[in-house]
Amino acid sequence: MDGAQEVFRQLARMPGLAAELEPYREMLLANVVMVGEIPAPTFGEEARVGFIKQRFTECGLQSCSSDEVGNGMGIMPGTRGDKTIVVSAHADTPFAANDNHSFTIEPGIISGPGVADNSLGLAVLATLPTVLEGLGIKLQSDLLLLAPTRSLEQGDQQGIRFFLSNSTIPITTGIVVEGCPLGRLHYRSMASLGGMISCHVDRKLCRLSAIEILNSLISQLRQIELCPQTNTALVLGSIRGGATYKLPARTAHLRFQLRSDADDKVNAINRQILNMLDEAAKTKGVSAYLEVIARTRSGGLDGSHPLVIAARKIMHSIGVQAKALIYSSTISPYLEHDIPAVCLGVSNGDNLNYADEYIEIEPMLTGLAQIIGLLLCIDGGDCA
Amino acid sequence: MHNITTWLESNTFHHSQFWDLLRLIRRKEALGLTISLCIPTLNEEKTIGKEVVLFKSELQDRYPLLDEIAVIDSGSTDRTLEVASAFGADVYSSADILPEQGFKRGKGENLWKAIYQLTGDIIVYVDADISNIHPRFVYGLVAPLIYRPEVQYVKSFYDRPLALSKEIRSSGGGRVTEILVRPLFSLFFPELTAIIQPLSGEYAVRRQILEKIPFPIGYGVETSHLIDVYTQYGLEAFAQTDLDRRVHRHQEIRDLGKMAFGILQTFIKRLNANGMVVDLPQLTMNLRQFQVRESHYEQIIHEIVEEERPAMQEIEEYQEKFFHLQH
Numbered sequence: 175m176d177g178a179q180e181v182f183r184q185l186a187r188m189p190g191l192a193a194e195l196e197p198y199r200e201m202l203l204a205n206v207v208m209v210g211e212i213p214a215p216t217f218g219e220e221a222r223v224g225f226i227k228q229r230f231t232e233c234g235l236q237s238c239s240s241d242e243v244g245n246g247m248g249i250m251p252g253t254r255g256d257k258t259i260v261v262s263a264h265a266d267t268p269f270a271a272n273d274n275h276s277f278t279i280e281p282g283i284i285s286g287p288g289v290a291d292n293s294l295g296l297a298v299l300a301t302l303p304t305v306l307e308g309l310g311i312k313l314q315s316d317l318l319l320l321a322p323t324r325s326l327e328q329g330d331q332q333g334i335r336f337f338l339s340n341s342t343i344p345i346t347t348g349i350v351v352e353g354c355p356l357g358r359l360h361y362r363s364m365a366s367l368g369g370m371i372s373c374h375v376d377r378k379l380c381r382l383s384a385i386e387i388l389n390s391l392i393s394q395l396r397q398i399e400l401c402p403q404t405n406t407a408l409v410l411g412s413i414r415g416g417a418t419y420k421l422p423a424r425t426a427h428l429r430f431q432l433r434s435d436a437d438d439k440v441n442a443i444n445r446q447i448l449n450m451l452d453e454a455a456k457t458k459g460v461s462a463y464l465e466v467i468a469r470t471r472s473g474g475l476d477g478s479h480p481l482v483i484a485a486r487k488i489m490h491s492i493g494v495q496a497k498a499l500i501y502s503s504t505i506s507p508y509l510e511h512d513i514p515a516v517c518l519g520v521s522n523g524d525n526l527n528y529a530d531e532y533i534e535i536e537p538m539l540t541g542l543a544q545i546i547g548l549l550l551c552i553d554g555g556d557c558a
Numbered sequence: 559m560h561n562i563t564t565w566l567e568s569n570t571f572h573h574s575q576f577w578d579l580l581r582l583i584r585r586k587e588a589l590g591l592t593i594s595l596c597i598p599t600l601n602e603e604k605t606i607g608k609e610v611v612l613f614k615s616e617l618q619d620r621y622p623l624l625d626e627i628a629v630i631d632s633g634s635t636d637r638t639l640e641v642a643s644a645f646g647a648d649v650y651s652s653a654d655i656l657p658e659q660g661f662k663r664g665k666g667e668n669l670w671k672a673i674y675q676l677t678g679d680i681i682v683y684v685d686a687d688i689s690n691i692h693p694r695f696v697y698g699l700v701a702p703l704i705y706r707p708e709v710q711y712v713k714s715f716y717d718r719p720l721a722l723s724k725e726i727r728s729s730g731g732g733r734v735t736e737i738l739v740r741p742l743f744s745l746f747f748p749e750l751t752a753i754i755q756p757l758s759g760e761y762a763v764r765r766q767i768l769e770k771i772p773f774p775i776g777y778g779v780e781t782s783h784l785i786d787v788y789t790q791y792g793l794e795a796f797a798q799t800d801l802d803r804r805v806h807r808h809q810e811i812r813d814l815g816k817m818a819f820g821i822l823q824t825f826i827k828r829l830n831a832n833g834m835v836v837d838l839p840q841l842t843m844n845l846r847q848f849q850v851r852e853s854h855y856e857q858i859i860h861e862i863v864e865e866e867r868p869a870m871q872e873i874e875e876y877q878e879k880f881f882h883l884q885h
């Protein structure tokens with residue numbers, strides 16, 4: 175059976191699949207809560223990954239283990255095992271370990287820090303083996319469930335990059351699961367550079383405030399030509415500096431992201447920024463430098479790729495409208511290893527990365543159904 | 559107090575000792591036991607959903623430890639019952655259970671009526687206001703009853719320190735426990751001081767014990783249970799399990815005053831019944847607290863009457879429902 179036929183066959187099953195998943199609703203909810211209430215700041219994911227591995231073990235997965243960077247994984251062997259599909263959901267959150275991680279479940283929503291990013295994604299991993307078994311679905315391909323660590327901010331997706339660089343198993347296809355939004359279909363990565371500009375002032379040599387230096391740099395950043403043809407954008411994300419209102423700030427930091435369709439454009443602007451910093455540092459007593467937090471390459475699948483087409487059809491068949499945005503940094507590690515991959519969302523939600531983050535319960539099973547549908551398409555056909 | 563030391567060694571557990579739920583379930587099934595979970599509620603819409611979801615998914619669907627999950631409500635005016643029902647709990651209004659016995663408002667009333675309404679050989683009670691709820695709150699309490707047939711009543715306590723050193727550290731309960739209950743136990747029932755948190759709201763008990771003890775409907779229910787079970791069965795009937803940490807609402811000091819007043823009534827009643835004090839005068843049921851209004855002190859009088867329900871086995875409807883099965 176070729177890929178198109180398999181997609182067609184699976185499409186016929188899709189409309190009723192969310193209803194078939196109804197008995198697993200509480201299990202998915204419980205996994206969201208149990209995963210999400212275990213703190214997992216970037217570089218501190220061990221306890222959460224431990225729970226995920228325990229779930230994999232309970233489900234009878236094979237090779238439940240962690241690697242050198244703490245990624246958690248388990249394998250559901252396929253009947254043929256000639257292909258390996260990776261379903262991954264990052265394990266870390268931007269919340270500190272001592273933040274209150276209590277979740278609340280109300281009839282329509284679950285709320286709590288990190289519930290969308292990415293407790294729900296991890297809960298899908300933890301629930302998927304039970305659901306597939308319950309539905310009598312036996313994949314031909316090996317299914318490798320992966321909870322990568324060190325994804326966010328300074329983590330720079332170290333976990334997934336380490337896994338893909340060192341895996342002894344050839345990976346055929348990747349599905350990246352994020353909690354929200356449902357309708358997310360990312361299959362390309364933009365070139366990006368996440369960085370932090372730091373300004374320091376030696377107050378013995380200079381009376382300026384580091385905030386003034388940084389302010390001047392921000393003005394210069396705003397002057398950079400961004401090239402709309404390549405969708406180049408500069409996002410000024412966060413800023414901090416100084417210790418008190420009474421004294422000139424000794425330090426100031428700006429975190430930003432530069433992104434573009436074109437690697438060259440990011441590299442060129444990066445050079446411009448470095449030049450600006452060199453110029454600023456010529457002032458006596460001032461230092462200014464750039465620390466790169468994260469980098470991604472541009473590229474990915476075309477909209478006509480069979481995996482993208484299959485994902486679109488699966489989503490359409492269950493009434494999910496694919497959103498227009500096609501870019502996600504999560505695709506970049508797969509792209510670096512020439513592995514076709516898409517990133518899907520499971521439900522709707524809001525307030526990401528704030529304490530009042532929430533997801534809607536009702537769409538969750540539809541989100542889970544689309545992942546199962548796509549798995550079946552990849553497994554039975556040629557989506558690679 | 560040799561008995562206390564021995565008991566602490568043998569009957570104090572940590573929930574992690576019972577991590578093997580498959581083994582626990584196999585033992586439960588071999589013994590032919592049934593277990594009911596009772597969650598007493600009054601306006602708990604914020605926390606009840608998570609409790610029901612977690613217990614149902616983890617301890618019914620994944621590991622079938624619980625045969626029944628029930629919410630028994632004292633008349634919530636929020637969406638507590640709707641939420642609990644939506645996630646699969648059996649929900650009951652306390653007033654609808656044993657209507658011939660009337661309805662009294664109080665947590666103890668819900669716990670007492672649960673004995674009639676629920677069917678398990680073991681009933682585990684878990685409060686609804688726990689924001690860090692976890693399956694350990696149930697399996698940590700029922701496991702000693704499953705593995706140790708001589709244990710009748712298992713109390714929870716919450717004592718997991720975040721860092722362990724070799725230093726000695728104090729261990730104990732909340733303010734009312736340390737200021738009122740433990741001093742009273744030290745005076746009158748010294749062995750009961752070994753119960754680290756006598757007022758904790760989570761406990762698992764065999765039906766054969768629950769049906770034999772009276773239930774204060776208010777603040778005194780936990781204290782009365784300890785005294786009544788202790789005087790009939792001794793310390794050996796108890797076990798306690800450390801469930802790590804419990805995150806819940808903080809109570810104002812004035813509310814703790816009311817709680818202490820109710821507990822004290824229950825305590826004195828039992829001292830009287832056991833002949834441990836005699837010739838007490840008629841006691842008032844009024845708790846007096848004070849507040850300042852525009853530099854004047856004024857008293858607030860709370861009438862707190864710690865009513866009690868009789869042992870359930872004395873209730874005719876209960877006898878009809880259960881005794882032909884059990885005896």
